[in-house]
Amino acid sequence: xxxxxxxxxxxxxxxxxxxxxxANARGIQQKVLLHLLAKAKNTEWGVQHHFADIRSYEExxxxxxxxxxxxxxxxxxxxxxxxxxxxxxxxxxxxxxxSGTTSDKSKFIPVSPDGLDDTHYQGGTDAVxxxxxxxxxxxxxxxxxxxxxxxHAPNYNLPGSLVGDLSxxxxxxxxxxxxxxxxxKKSTALLADFEEKRDRIAREAIGKDVxxxxxxxxxxxxxxxxxxxxxxKDNISQVWPNLEVFFHGGVAFTxxxxxxxxxxxxxxxxxxxxxxxxEGFFGLQNDPADAAMLLxxxxxxxxxxxxxxxxxxxQPTVVPLWEVQTGKNYAxxxxxxxGLWRYLIGDTVRFTxxxxxxxxxxxxxxxxxxxxxxxxxxxxAEKGLAEACRQTGAHVLEYTAAPIFMDDEGHCxxxxxxxxxxxxxxIEAFADALDRALQTINSDYExxxxxDITLQRLELxxxxxxxxxDWLKAKGKLGGQHKVPRLSNNRDFIEEMxxxxxx
Numbered sequence: 250x251x252x253x254x255x256x257x258x259x260x261x262x263x264x265x266x267x268x269x270x271x272a273n274a275r276g277i278q279q280k281v282l283l284h285l286l287a288k289a290k291n292t293e294w295g296v297q298h299h300f301a302d303i304r305s306y307e308e309x310x311x312x313x314x315x316x317x318x319x320x321x322x323x324x325x326x327x328x329x330x331x332x333x334x335x336x337x338x339x340x341x342x343x344x345x346x347x348s349g350t351t352s353d354k355s356k357f358i359p360v361s362p363d364g365l366d367d368t369h370y371q372g373g374t375d376a377v378x379x380x381x382x383x384x385x386x387x388x389x390x391x392x393x394x395x396x397x398x399x400x401h402a403p404n405y406n407l408p409g410s411l412v413g414d415l416s417x418x419x420x421x422x423x424x425x426x427x428x429x430x431x432x433x434k435k436s437t438a439l440l441a442d443f444e445e446k447r448d449r450i451a452r453e454a455i456g457k458d459v460x461x462x463x464x465x466x467x468x469x470x471x472x473x474x475x476x477x478x479x480x481x482k483d484n485i486s487q488v489w490p491n492l493e494v495f496f497h498g499g500v501a502f503t504x505x506x507x508x509x510x511x512x513x514x515x516x517x518x519x520x521x522x523x524x525x526x527x528e529g530f531f532g533l534q535n536d537p538a539d540a541a542m543l544l545x546x547x548x549x550x551x552x553x554x555x556x557x558x559x560x561x562x563x564q565p566t567v568v569p570l571w572e573v574q575t576g577k578n579y580a581x582x583x584x585x586x587x588g589l590w591r592y593l594i595g596d597t598v599r600f601t602x603x604x605x606x607x608x609x610x611x612x613x614x615x616x617x618x619x620x621x622x623x624x625x626x627x628x629x630a631e632k633g634l635a636e637a638c639r640q641t642g643a644h645v646l647e648y649t650a651a652p653i654f655m656d657d658e659g660h661c662x663x664x665x666x667x668x669x670x671x672x673x674x675x676i677e678a679f680a681d682a683l684d685r686a687l688q689t690i691n692s693d694y695e696x697x698x699x700x701d702i703t704l705q706r707l708e709l710x711x712x713x714x715x716x717x718x719d720w721l722k723a724k725g726k727l728g729g730q731h732k733v734p735r736l737s738n739n740r741d742f743i744e745e746m747x748x749x750x751x752x
Contacts, residue, residue: 252390253381260378266547267375267535271605274546275571282306282551285584288363292334294324294590306569315555315567315582315591318356328359328588331407336588337361343422344404345415345527358527360418364587367549369419372530375545376496376523379535384493384519392491393457394431396420397450397464397472400441415527416464432457443468451475459489465499466509467647467732471718473512486515498523500732501610503631504645507638508670524610528594529585532608541607546570549586554579557597560614567591575600578626580614597626616736620652621661621704623694627735629687634667636686641673647717650736651743653708662705666746668712680709712750720746 270277286309290300298313314320324335325344333340336359343360360369381387399414401421411421420438428435433453440446450472462469473485482488492513502522509520524532524542529550532542544552552570557578559565567582578599584590595615598608612627619625634645647668654661665683673679684707688695697704717733734742 251388253388256377256390257381257385257387260374260381263375263378264382267378267543270543270546274603274606275569277546278551278570279306281547281549282309282584285549285551285586288586289337289588292336292338292588294336294588298590310553310567310591313584313591315593316589317593321589321592325357325359329357329404329407329410329412331405331410336590337363337586341587342404342407342410343418344410344412345418346412347415347527356527357412358415358589359587360415360527361587363549364529364585365419365422367586368529369415369525370423371548372523372525372533372545373419376521376533379533380494380496380519380521383535383537387493388491389460389493390430391458392460392489393454394461394463395433395450395454395457395459395472396431396438396462397468398438400439402441415525432459447472447475451479455480455488457489458491460491460493462492462495462497464497465732466495466497466502466505467500469495469497470505470508470512477512484511485513486518490515493517494519494521496521496523498525501627501631503635504648507644508646526594526596528589528592529583529587531581531583539601539607541601541609544570544606544608546606551584553582553584553591554598555582555593556580557614570606573600573603573606575603578611599628612736616734618650618652618663618736618738620654620738621697623691623697623704625650625663625687625691625694625736629691629694630735632690633683633686636689637673637679637682640682641675641679642671643669643673643679644671646670647712647733648735649717649733649743649746650707651740652738653740660705661703663707664743665707665709666712666716666743666750667709668714668716672711676709676711680707683707683709710747710750712746716746716750719749723749 286300286303289295303309303312328335328341329344331340341359341361344357345360347356347358398416398420401411401413401417404410404412417439420435433450437446437449437453455476476488480488485492497520522534522542530545530548532544535543553567554573555565555567557580560580573579576599578597581594581596581598583592583594595613597611597614599611600606600608617626638644645667648665650663650665653664688698
């Protein structure tokens with residue numbers, strides 16, 4: 250019996266619904282907004298902001314302010330202590346812990362039962378809907394899914410309330426039927442010690458017929474390398490000959506693409522990007538030939554956007570989805586079925602299409618370098634590194650960059666700390682190629698580099714093997730959803746890493 254063919258037939262209606270995105274995006278999003286307001290009108294936040302009286306987007310925008318995590322932190326902490334009906338109806342028992350980009354070390358994002366069902370799990374379902382449509386020959390469900398997860402811990406010792414990685418929350422609450430089709434076992438998936446988890450996952454998965462992978466590319470790569478060590482095979486295709494797709498997200502895939510191609514040489518291997526954050530599931534790569542993702546507009550998420558050139562203004566322009574323009578960089582604002590209201594998530598996107606709405610992630614509102622007016626964002630960095638790798642045959646494993654404001658000779662430049670999977674034959678040639686590529690990609694960077702007047706050629710330092718993992722481990726962030734900060738406008742992160750690197 251081909252289980253995949255039976256399951257594909259169950260998804261026909263949902264695929265037709267997804268096809269309506271192009272024709273009726275505004276109506277779909279307005280319906281989502283009114284649904285969220287109706288659900289939350291009797292919460293403390295809903296009463297305070299008159300949700301019961303709101304009938305339009307314009308009224309919502311006038312009544313409810315754009316919020317940062319700091320603005321919502323006290324409300325979320327009360328929810329964590331067990332208070333009900335604060336930002337969302339009822340008691341929220343799950344909180345996704347993510348790296349802090351505010352004044353706190355960590356953020357605790359509420360995850361309601363509604364948010365689990367209408368957003369996170371719906372996103373996982375739709376990833377399968379699109380994949381099976383695009384690959385009618387698939388035998389996805391004939392084998393197992395290798396799904397990486399984080400860990401969780403008690404929340405203020407309240408019964409039944411936990412904090413942890415979003416992936417751990419998803420695994421903890423997943424339908425038991427799904428557990429029959431996945432590895433590793435639940436107890437292994439939720440281990441806190443990543444190094445122990447990595448070994449146990451590899452040992453449990455080697456003997457299974459794994460057909461698909463899901464997780465963050467950096468951590469999955471570590472697990473796959475352990476699988477090869479234990480199996481003695483030359484590549485992953487020899488271990489799992491029926492492996493056909495990697496559903497990946499969490500970090501940009503560009504630095505890892507060539508490593509995965511070498512590790513999994515099978516011509517039938519596919520890759521599908523997902524945009525699933527602690528705050529919600531926002532996008533899916535619905536076309537294998539197009540790197541842009543489809544914005545998922547009928548989940549429990551209402552979207553707004555702030556043009557990046559207005560983000561620092563006291564009263565920036567905020568537009569709903571139906572007013573965005575292609576080719577423009579926006580900071581994303583969300584309202585969700587877990588009680589985040591007009592929440593500035595910290596990610597930046599650029600739309601490539603509005604029929605339907607498709608976009609690429611361009612970076613983070615706080616992860617950029619603009620020390621000299623160069624406005625370098627993560628998207629620029631990823632493309633520049635890819636071009637430098639193409640020219641030199643190198644493969645980058647991890648990286649971070651920060652400005653040097655002025656050295657003893659009065660020179661200003663960007664300093665890059667790069668860990669290579671395959672180093673270039675000539676490090677300076679790689680640095681030259683990266684610097685030239687950044688000038689081609691970013692006109693502001695090019696202008697500041699003109700004749701070395703404002704900004705000198707970048708400096709590249711080779712990181713020792715394992716440096717970035719060691720830094721994450723020292724921070725208690727090894728594994729799970731944690732990631733290396735790619736770009737920073739100050740030197741806090743890079744100085745810590747250089748100290749570990751022996752610089």
